[in-house]
Amino acid sequence: MSTATETVKKEPSEALFSKKRLKLITDPLNDSNPVTVQVLGICSALAITVQLKPSVIMFVGVFFVVVMGNLVVSLLRNVIPNRVRIIAQLVIVAGLVSIVDMTLKAVQYDISKQLSVFVGLIITNCIVMGRLEAFAMGNKPWPSILDGVGNAVGYGVILVIVAFFRELFGSGKLYGFQVIPQSFYEMGYVNNGFMMMPPMALVIVGIIIWVQRARNQKLIEAQE
């Protein structure tokens, strides 16, 4: 886990989407992906990726919490006392998660039932606290938002890829719709029950990491 504070140099008239700032979004998608490179947030990646729908909703939830958390903490970074900064971050994150939870219960009740405890577990998602501590505490609001977007999307992409394979091979569906035709089943095709089990998510994440390392030379050097 990287705890070193990354800083963006002060440049008063920097464009909103300058190269350096865009890098904040693109980096977590590949070079510093929170799941496959930093191996954070694995627990939720295993638990809720049986189907695409809860994965997408979880991504939306984490997106909201990371981006808003980064923004709020960044705004408060100069008034948060150093000695209680972790607990202050926790209060902010917990508050945001409660907001997500209450909103889901009111608007998307079925999904909130399906996600059940995992919404509450966004609080313990290491990515959230990791970004607050490593980035938002030391950077201005706008770069913090970009960093939040990048990391949340980096997390969401992996979630969706894993869920895609698990739902497709585990239940023959994608986003709840049957994609493997009935005639296949009649010919003897069976859904892979193992795909429904959490360990399979770990295997898929492992394969993603493998593919990513094979393609991205930077990551290989970083390992040696």
Place this chain on the structure above:
Amino acid sequence: MAINKESNGYIILFSTVLVLVTAVVLVTIFGATNPAFKVNQELEKKQNILQAVKIDVDRTAAAAEFEKSVQKAFAINPEGKVMTNDFDEVFKIDLAKELRKKDVSTQMFPVYEIVKDGKTYFVVGMRGKGLWDAIWGYVSIEGDYNTIFGAVFDHKSETPGLGAEIKEKWFQAQFDGKKISDPQGQFVSVSVIKKGTAPVSDYNVDGVSGGTLTSNGLHDMLHMFLGAFAKYGETVKVPEPVKIEPVVADSLATDSLQVSAQQDSLITNENTNR
């Protein structure tokens, strides 16, 4: 900066303000979202009651269907005595509160009367303790006050894959066609037992492997609520002697068999409890 950010006074002030602001924000949002949440919960309850008589509807369509199908509702106490006939009052019953009542005879258990395809069904609402938290469900019983037509169970936080299986279709389907009383009209209930510990009968279903404590909770819940309903059934069944008589005559021969089967299931129950 003039203020010392690391002083105790500042830290206390900061923490207080932060917590207060967070609390105010959360309370506001709670106030805004809670009515919709309550509506969702109510719809789900209606949906579950309908599911017990195998009317599968979307949560959005549940209210209209409920209005159409559910004719009457009443509440009984554990002795089977009817406590109220007021529909709204019955629907509002909070079983968690009822079960906390010290005076058991004043507890009110809801029963809904549903007419489907010209037949009457009674849906008994129930609530019990799982391993971690509450479990609840609705069991529908046919017009003979004895045969189970369908069952729906749900839980708050049982272990996924183990106790949580009680909310799965395969588990609930086991209850279809089970009986709550023996042919003599004696209450037996449906026991949730370990697979293979007793011959399959009209009075037992397989528990969930690895979910013994949840299964036991479910078992106790069924005993309590179906027992109350059976007592209620006795009080109203009397005017139909024609139906009962042939059953009694028929069952005399199998009398001893039934009793031993019953004992079997009781013994195995103790085993699974251990």
